[in-house]
Amino acid sequence: xxxxxxxxxxxxxxxxxxxxxxxxxxxxxxxxxxxxxxxxxxxxxxxxxxxxxxxxxxxxxxxxxxxxxxxxxxxxxxxxxxxxxxxxxxxxxxxxxxxxxxxxxxxxxxxxx
Amino acid sequence: xxxxxxxxxxxxxxxxxxxxxxxxxxxxxxxxxxxxxxxxxxxxxxxxxxxxxxxxxxxxxxxxxxxxxxxxxxxxxxxxxxxxxxxxxxxxxxxxxxxxxxxxxxxxxxxxxxxxxxxxxxxxxxxxxxxxxxxxxxxxxxxxxxxxxxxxxxxxxxxxxxxxxxxxxxxxxxxxxxxxxxxxxxxxxxxxxxxxxxxxxxxxxxxxxxxxxxx
Numbered sequence: 055x056x057x058x059x060x061x062x063x064x065x066x067x068x069x070x071x072x073x074x075x076x077x078x079x080x081x082x083x084x085x086x087x088x089x090x091x092x093x094x095x096x097x098x099x100x101x102x103x104x105x106x107x108x109x110x111x112x113x114x115x116x117x118x119x120x121x122x123x124x125x126x127x128x129x130x131x132x133x134x135x136x137x138x139x140x141x142x143x144x145x146x147x148x149x150x151x152x153x154x155x156x157x158x159x160x161x162x163x164x165x166x167x
Numbered sequence: 168x169x170x171x172x173x174x175x176x177x178x179x180x181x182x183x184x185x186x187x188x189x190x191x192x193x194x195x196x197x198x199x200x201x202x203x204x205x206x207x208x209x210x211x212x213x214x215x216x217x218x219x220x221x222x223x224x225x226x227x228x229x230x231x232x233x234x235x236x237x238x239x240x241x242x243x244x245x246x247x248x249x250x251x252x253x254x255x256x257x258x259x260x261x262x263x264x265x266x267x268x269x270x271x272x273x274x275x276x277x278x279x280x281x282x283x284x285x286x287x288x289x290x291x292x293x294x295x296x297x298x299x300x301x302x303x304x305x306x307x308x309x310x311x312x313x314x315x316x317x318x319x320x321x322x323x324x325x326x327x328x329x330x331x332x333x334x335x336x337x338x339x340x341x342x343x344x345x346x347x348x349x350x351x352x353x354x355x356x357x358x359x360x361x362x363x364x365x366x367x368x369x370x371x372x373x374x375x376x377x378x379x380x381x382x
Binding site: 080081082086099100101102105112125127128129130 | 213
């Protein structure tokens, strides 16, 4: 299933931050992890991840560094900064609220019918 | 991992080069952006080849997944726009460096003395200009991320170059080169302190180069 454009845009930040919270990463690996974790349900236009990463970096939530990868090529690695962890906690809380409301509504509509 | 399977009549490097050229044409994509996307493309091709696709198939699938260059460029445009302060500060440091080279060139025995007063007038710029350039340079040197867009200056030689310019500027503002210099020892004694100062600064404020390495 392909998420709507708006939902992709809104969820990109917490998803990327949460992936980086597990350890440093680079673009291709982040996309791969998100795809694997969603069981292939979350499909992004992969190139769109990079503007997201760059924006998060500008906001001071993550930092980047070019490094030589194990295959000898240069690769840009990203890591979570302290502000990024805080932003992630904040996002998770907000998504939790939305999720809880949806859940409650589903339960009440199930009761009503 | 399996070797990349060559497909008949398909030149991967050539195809990647033309793909890259197409990206480079996009005005919102910088060199580093293109390099990063190319890394992604190559990772994707490697991955797909390892599960049995030919190189040509792997290329097209990965390129398609990455997205249309024009659409990508539009997305990147929303992030850009922070390049200007970096360019301005870099230009400032560059000008400062040239001024310093011109000034310290006085120490060369065959210095053309016609320039002497012209250079001295140039150096009589108000102190605060030098201080401002100095602070900007130091900010770049120790915190490349300070203005977001400055992140591109991360290389060691940029750092040491900025430190050297600053150290020589500092030395120039504190002391001054006498009219005539002949003794090599004197030249050494007046040029060495800025280098030492730069080394000292570099040692006490090292770049954050040894971050956690990842696989």
